[in-house]
Amino acid sequence: MEIQFEPRIEKAIKSIEQRTNLPRWQVILGLEGNKDFRKKIPSHILKESIREVEKDHREPIELIMLKARFGQAGSIASLTQQVHHRHPTLLEKLGDATVKPLTGLPIAVAVLWGMFKLFITVAGFITDGVMVPFFEGPYDAFIRSAVKRIFPGGFMHDMLIGAPGTGYLESFGVLTTGIFVPIGIVLPAVLIFYIILTLLEDLGYLPRLAVLVDTVFHRMGLHGYSIVPVIMSFGCNIPGVMATRVLSTHKQRFMMLTMLGVSIPCMAQTAVILNIVGPFGLGWVVLIYLILMSIFVSMGALLNRLIRGETPEIAIEIPPYRMPRLSNLLMKIRLRIGQFLLEAIPWVFVGIIIVNVLYALGITEFMSRVSSPLLGRWLGLPEEAIYPLIIGFLRKDVATGLLAPLRDANVMNLYQIVTTVTILVIYFPCAATFVVFLKELGIRDTLKSTTIMLIFAFGVGGLLHLLFSFFA
Amino acid sequence: MRILLMGNPNVGKSVIFNRLTGIKVVISNYPGTTIEFLEGSMMVDGTKVRIIDVPGAYSLVPSDKAEEVAVTILMKEKNHLIVDVVDATNLERNLYLALQLRELPIPIIVDLNMIDLARERGININKDALAEALGVPVVSSVAISGEGVQELRGVIGKIVKERVTGGNTV
Numbered sequence: 001m002e003i004q005f006e007p008r009i010e011k012a013i014k015s016i017e018q019r020t021n022l023p024r025w026q027v028i029l030g031l032e033g034n035k036d037f038r039k040k041i042p043s044h045i046l047k048e049s050i051r052e053v054e055k056d057h058r059e060p061i062e063l064i065m066l067k068a069r070f071g072q073a074g075s076i077a078s079l080t081q082q083v084h085h086r087h088p089t090l091l092e093k094l095g096d097a098t099v100k101p102l103t104g105l106p107i108a109v110a111v112l113w114g115m116f117k118l119f120i121t122v123a124g125f126i127t128d129g130v131m132v133p134f135f136e137g138p139y140d141a142f143i144r145s146a147v148k149r150i151f152p153g154g155f156m157h158d159m160l161i162g163a164p165g166t167g168y169l170e171s172f173g174v175l176t177t178g179i180f181v182p183i184g185i186v187l188p189a190v191l192i193f194y195i196i197l198t199l200l201e202d203l204g205y206l207p208r209l210a211v212l213v214d215t216v217f218h219r220m221g222l223h224g225y226s227i228v229p230v231i232m233s234f235g236c237n238i239p240g241v242m243a244t245r246v247l248s249t250h251k252q253r254f255m256m257l258t259m260l261g262v263s264i265p266c267m268a269q270t271a272v273i274l275n276i277v278g279p280f281g282l283g284w285v286v287l288i289y290l291i292l293m294s295i296f297v298s299m300g301a302l303l304n305r306l307i308r309g310e311t312p313e314i315a316i317e318i319p320p321y322r323m324p325r326l327s328n329l330l331m332k333i334r335l336r337i338g339q340f341l342l343e344a345i346p347w348v349f350v351g352i353i354i355v356n357v358l359y360a361l362g363i364t365e366f367m368s369r370v371s372s373p374l375l376g377r378w379l380g381l382p383e384e385a386i387y388p389l390i391i392g393f394l395r396k397d398v399a400t401g402l403l404a405p406l407r408d409a410n411v412m413n414l415y416q417i418v419t420t421v422t423i424l425v426i427y428f429p430c431a432a433t434f435v436v437f438l439k440e441l442g443i444r445d446t447l448k449s450t451t452i453m454l455i456f457a458f459g460v461g462g463l464l465h466l467l468f469s470f471f472a
Numbered sequence: 473m474r475i476l477l478m479g480n481p482n483v484g485k486s487v488i489f490n491r492l493t494g495i496k497v498v499i500s501n502y503p504g505t506t507i508e509f510l511e512g513s514m515m516v517d518g519t520k521v522r523i524i525d526v527p528g529a530y531s532l533v534p535s536d537k538a539e540e541v542a543v544t545i546l547m548k549e550k551n552h553l554i555v556d557v558v559d560a561t562n563l564e565r566n567l568y569l570a571l572q573l574r575e576l577p578i579p580i581i582v583d584l585n586m587i588d589l590a591r592e593r594g595i596n597i598n599k600d601a602l603a604e605a606l607g608v609p610v611v612s613s614v615a616i617s618g619e620g621v622q623e624l625r626g627v628i629g630k631i632v633k634e635r636v637t638g639g640n641t642v
Contacts, residue, residue: 003571003574023577024575025575025576028575029532029533029572032531032533032572033533034533034534036547062533069568069571069572070568072571073564073565073567073568073570073571074564076567076571076602076605076606077563077564077567079601079605080563080597080598080601080602080605081563081595081596081597081598082595082596082598083593083595083596084594084595084596085594086593086594089592089593320561320589322589325616328616
């Protein structure tokens with residue numbers, strides 16, 4: 001059965017069909033604006049056939065077809081569905097309340113605060129109550145004696161469990177720090193955070209939070225196109241980068257990727273930031289996010305001016321609230337934790353081995369000396385900060401986790417921690433994200449983007465140090 | 473034998489894909505979770521059939537990369553059947569794509585997904601009338617609980633059997 005368009009459109013379709021021998025469906029898709037099929041219709045035939053219709057409707061053919069299709073869809077829908085009037089359900093009312101700024105903002109603050117409290121309590125308990133006693137107690141005793149039996153001293157001994165006399169956490173051995181930081185600090189944080197976020201994601205709260213932020217963004221002169229990749233990047237930057245495919249121009253994609261790389265910490269990193277900075281108080285965590293947000297906004301405005309090209313708006317669809325399913329929830333958490341274990345730990349090992357080799361060769365010392373004007377004077381950081389910064393090229397969550405021992409051993413104070421965390425978020429996409437960047441942007445734009453990141457990272461870091469040395 | 477799962481973003485294509493193939497795909501409650509396509513397979517009466525979870529699209533005239541991917545999958549290879557997953561709570565908007573798809577020289581099944589939510593919202597869809605208006609088989613489902621998936625399998629099976637040979641390249 002054929003669904004007909006109005007007579008004048010039909011006449012145009014038939015005339016093209018006859019003159020080109022293309023099947024009806026190809027002609028229709030061509031008229032609707034699909035480029036591949038539009039190409040198949042010689043332009044003089046196209047022009048002659050649609051002249052009358054366009055004149056009649058005073059609109060381009062694509063728009064005429066669009067309206068005609070919606071007309072068809074509308075009449076079929078009204079013929080086949082009955083909609084009964086009824087009052088909005090509780091979920092729908094909640095849906096509206098969380099998007100409107102007046103009610104939405106307080107709800108958002110409450111949700112985020114609740115998340116923070118829940119997170120700090122549970123993750124803190126797992127790390128301090130379970131992991132630390134285990135790793136410092138039985139695990140430490142076992143691994144030390146085992147390694148000493150095989151390698152009584154020398155490079156392998158130091159590489160596996162750190163130089164003699166160093167404390168457990170800051171020993172930088174593959175089997176000590178290399179196991180403890182990812183398992184003891186990062187894993188609990190990531191696990192709890194994943195559970196909370198997955199819940200909010202399946203419920204449908206995240207896009208609403210984004211819309212809420214979007215209205216604020218709009219007032220600051222930024223468009224709403226960035227929302228989907230941003231939400232996804234808060235999970236992991238990789239799907240976020242992929243999601244920039246919803247943006248229509250190259251300019252938008254370059255901007256968005258750079259902005260994501262610079263100011264959106266992934267779920268794992270957020271978890272670790274909460275874990276490291278959280279104990280100093282929520283205010284400091286909020287400060288870091290405010291810094292990141294203002295970089296995001298100012299960078300967007302800046303790039304928008306500097307790069308030529310268009311930034312058309314896109315509309316996004318907000319899904320309804322849906323009840324999360326336990327099975328889907330568990331599946332996703334298992335998948336994500338599995339991914340974390342498989343991806344994070346090898347990187348940590350690689351990173352720690354690199355650090356140890358560099359140390360043994362004396363390169364670390366050389367690097368700290370060379371970078372000491374930058375690290376020490378410009379950023380106000382101790383030499384030890386070089387380790388997280390090296391690992392930060394590979395895995396940002398673990399790099400941030402490395403700050404825990406430095407914090408606990410009082411090698412770094414609160415201000416230095418905040419500065420390093422901020423630099424780590426900004427300065428380079430992790431190795432995996434870097435690869436996706438290469439794939440999506442090509443090498444030249446990736447280099448451009450990372451240069452921007454490095455400049456921003458050390459610029460902001462220096463500024464923070466300056467501010468802190470005023471106040472502290 | 474290749475079947476495409478198509479439809480607007482966030483209508484439950486990936487859940488249907490999970491149900492049909494048993495492959496675990498990450499599913500989220502926001503549009504655009506599937507950007508690259510996924511492939512799996514299911515058995516229909518002893519025939520192995522490939523199923524593609526196509527990224528969500530509102531129209532066959534692509535306006536972003538995800539839709540481009542969707543149209544490329546549809547046009548560049550041989551496909552034997554399209555299952556158009558439709559959000560039953562948004563029939564009119566979803567019919568836009570259905571109308572475009574039904575014109576293609578490939579058989580199509582319309583699956584009214586999330587029919588439970590539609591019922592809850594007081595939306596009653598007359599499946600027979602819709603099937604007649606579109607000229608294609610229409611089934612309904614609640615993918616997340618599995619309701620209606622057997623029926624969908626059945627209809628797929630019937631069409632697969634009818635066209636074990638043949639198939640069309642668009």
